[in-house]
Amino acid sequence: MANLFSTFDPSTNFNTSLNWLSIFLGMLIIPPMFWIIPSRITILWLNIINLLSKEFNVLLKSSNSKGSTLLLISLFALILFNNFLGLFPYIFTCTSHMTLTLSLSLPLWLTFMFYGWFFNTTHMFAHLVPQGAPNILLPFLVIIETISNIIRPGTLAIRLTANMIAGHLLVTLMGNSGPSLNIYLLNILIIGQVLLLTLETAVSIIQSYVFTVLMTLYSSEV
Template sequence: MMANLFSSFDPTTFNYLSLNWLSSFLMVLIIPPMYWLIPSRMNMLWILMINILHKEFKILIKKSNFKGSTILFSSLFTLIMLNNFMGLFPYIFTSTSHMNFTLSLSLPLWLSFMLYGWLKNTTHMFAHLVPQGAPAILLPFLVIIESISNIIRPGTLAVRLTANMIAGHLLVTLMGNSGPSLPLSLLNILIIAQILLLVLESAVAIIQSYVFSILSTLYSSEVN
């Protein structure tokens, strides 16, 4: 029995050691078997997905000489998607529902983009702070607004992913806890609703990883 509703999101297993975060490495046990037989169906599906992502990211980067940067964002998509799916299994810790995981992904990416942009393309970065054709009297306010919107980008990336993961898992937990108190006639409806919700959560797991990687690609394209 849960002492509180948010105890399922508690990252601490023991007082001094947290083993729940090892769930992030469970994917290592799943990925290698599909390479024992090549080309396998799983391997072909995986290559097809990576190729589609590569084409999407290459269009967003808008540079002919992208030097394999799409590999970084494809790997980011894979990491987040697999961690999202791991959280859908019972008794497996959902690492993407915590800010210290999502912020650890978004903040270093954003900082590296900003450092590269301000050191290599300083004039281009200053031009981004002032929208083209803006009235001169509004320029100071526009610079402040653009700077704030730029600074909060890693936070919005992290919060978007965390909030979507927590919302679905809380709904699943609430519906599951109401099961013992329901009459038998309503129990079938609850089971069907839980299955539909898990299907929705599977779609959210893919969509949120795609949104995170696409936005990261867009942020990187702005500094070039």
């Protein structure tokens, strides 16, 4: 069990906690690709940014949201890059830790809440009561809405962490069973590992997109 979870322990590889510095590796890799313009990677990345910017502008539903999409796209890029890093062998997966995921979701959610309650107090109170709800259920609905609002940063963090851990654990479990298999089963295992790695690549993209879109929807409410 210790070997199984060693991928998620920042202090196991090389007996150092410097693995957390992998969060900042993007600063070394991403900027140099803008020196050779127009390269195919740059064109692809700019198309992704433009597509995300248009979608976030639609979700924000506000004319005063200019520039806020930059923060959300940066958040998307950070999570996407760290998710991809975790797919490589012997690289520490930062996004599989609540330390990182909660540090991303909690400050943003608190900022939205402070802004909403200070500047749009009536609007925030209106959100606690669904439209058309019967009067007898209003006290219970207010409690339910309040609880669902409070647990939002936690659900965002747990969703990202659980998805990263689940796929990596499955890859590790399948990989550990390799030495005990014969050549025919080993070929099936390798094919399964390649398919699982493809699925994990898709999950890395989807989870970073889901995290950012949900954060955008939470901000559009205030």
